[in-house]
Amino acid sequence: MHQLPDLLDRIAAYAARNPFPGTPRELYEPCDYMLTLGGKRLRPALLLMAYELFSDDPKQALPAAWAVELFHNFTLLHDDIMDAAPLRRGKPTVHTRWNITTGILSGDVMLIHAYRHLAATGPADLVADLVQIFNRVAVEVCEGQQYDMNFETRQDVQLAEYMRMIELKTAVLLGGALEMGARCAGAAGADCEHLYQFGRLAGIAFQIQDDLLDTYGDPAKFGKQVGGDILQNKKTWLVLKTLEIASNADRAELGRWMHTGPDEPGKVEAVRAIFDRNGIPELVLAEKQRFQNEAFAHLQSVQVPETRKAVLKKTVENLLERDN
């Protein structure tokens, strides 16, 4: 079993050995650039960790791991266009540095290259299974993005709909990555399913935590501007829960703030005060913990010795224990 930094090295080495084609440069340069913005390569690392629960040399799982990373970057690239986001991690997004046309086509080809890596994974029955898992998850991610966009203009979003949206948009890909890693190692169907559920439920817990941190995080540690969701009137778990349980007066006050612009003085403090007096931070933490517990119960059920689970367990625990 390998630790996270070692696995990240192997992923980087695989990517370096399997670059995009050199031409047309106008198509692939933005793909390479996108990969420099894409982040921590958590998904392919989790895929390899799931593989290593069952089998020692993760080489066979590298193409599938890289396929998941390319897919994730494809979604970020197209989402940035759809969200009209000028920056990602402080650098210009692809459509800002080039243009929308380039962003669309480079994203498209990146998705197809993800399937090329999948198809290079090995025996035909493995490839067919991986493509099937990948397809299912990829469709769900697109559907989640659509729901997310729908919610921007809807005034009647329910918390249950929001939970389903974050599940589709982000959690199923974590589950799918773990499931694919297990499948690459030839794991039993029940273990593949437990790992899928582990990833899916941990992914939901992570997103709930993300909503909490956006409003209550430590500014010194949180990567983005604390209070950003409030300023942008985002319908987060905190908002939707408040609308579900608060008094008419609090709901009306929250509604009024959510019709103001991002420059409204005192907005973050006022909305945070509404959350506070309705006990929202505690409710968020309890809900996150509920999903986290469910997730780890599935990891517990995977039929391999506990010692083999140490790296995967620690990695996901770290993700879910960021400072509140």
Place this chain on the structure above:
Amino acid sequence: MHQLPDLLDRIAAYAARNPFPGTPRELYEPCDYMLTLGGKRLRPALLLMAYELFSDDPKQALPAAWAVELFHNFTLLHDDIMDAAPLRRGKPTVHTRWNITTGILSGDVMLIHAYRHLAATGPADLVADLVQIFNRVAVEVCEGQQYDMNFETRQDVQLAEYMRMIELKTAVLLGGALEMGARCAGAAGADCEHLYQFGRLAGIAFQIQDDLLDTYGDPAKFGKQVGGDILQNKKTWLVLKTLEIASNADRAELGRWMHTGPDEPGKVEAVRAIFDRNGIPELVLAEKQRFQNEAFAHLQSVQVPETRKAVLKKTVENLLERDN
């Protein structure tokens, strides 16, 4: 063996039995709409015809046929955004009827659904082979679209580069469709390759013919405005061949016209006169015929009785014998 109308019925019935999911409606309604603009379903029909060279019941090839049609529609949907095209076949394009964001995401999910149909084709070794062919062709189509866009702003495009562009952007998909049909039927590798080459070369011949018809077609029969390529300063086979072989004076005159707008009086007639005095129509026809001959030599080489080839042969001949 079934005739074209019968095959089109089977494709329509498969599509009706396997619709997009009902929700989210905002994601899939544009996909359904796109399919009504997409056209004659030539590619899936060719795939089934290739299958029927070797095997009688085309049922097994229907998922792959529909995958190719969905892929084709995905490319049209995203190309329309990139080309800022307001209309397709006289109806509003997806991004015109909805918006660019909808066009991007609906196209993305349509591409992934194409892979879902592929994955439903049957035995794992067939699925793995089909995904590999599909991936190769899909990457090439994206690369062709990129070259096409590059050429819009380049002043030094060579005829050989143009030929490569049309090969990638449109011809390889015809070849790939035929190859996939043959592979579904369990055809020998050599026959799969001959059918790929048949489709690829016929596709190139078709595109060359399309350039000719745009300028010299019968206005009563040609679907689009005759002379449209000239008005839009498109660097077609006719233009690039003229720039290759004409006198300095003719090249300079053509260059001047290509710096005028679409409303310049007398433009179509003047450019056509340059083509005429350089013998371009005859050269186009000869070049088209050369590719057509090469294509049919590959069909000839496929190791099945000639009688089985009748439907495929006639269908492609009809495509290549539109009125000049």
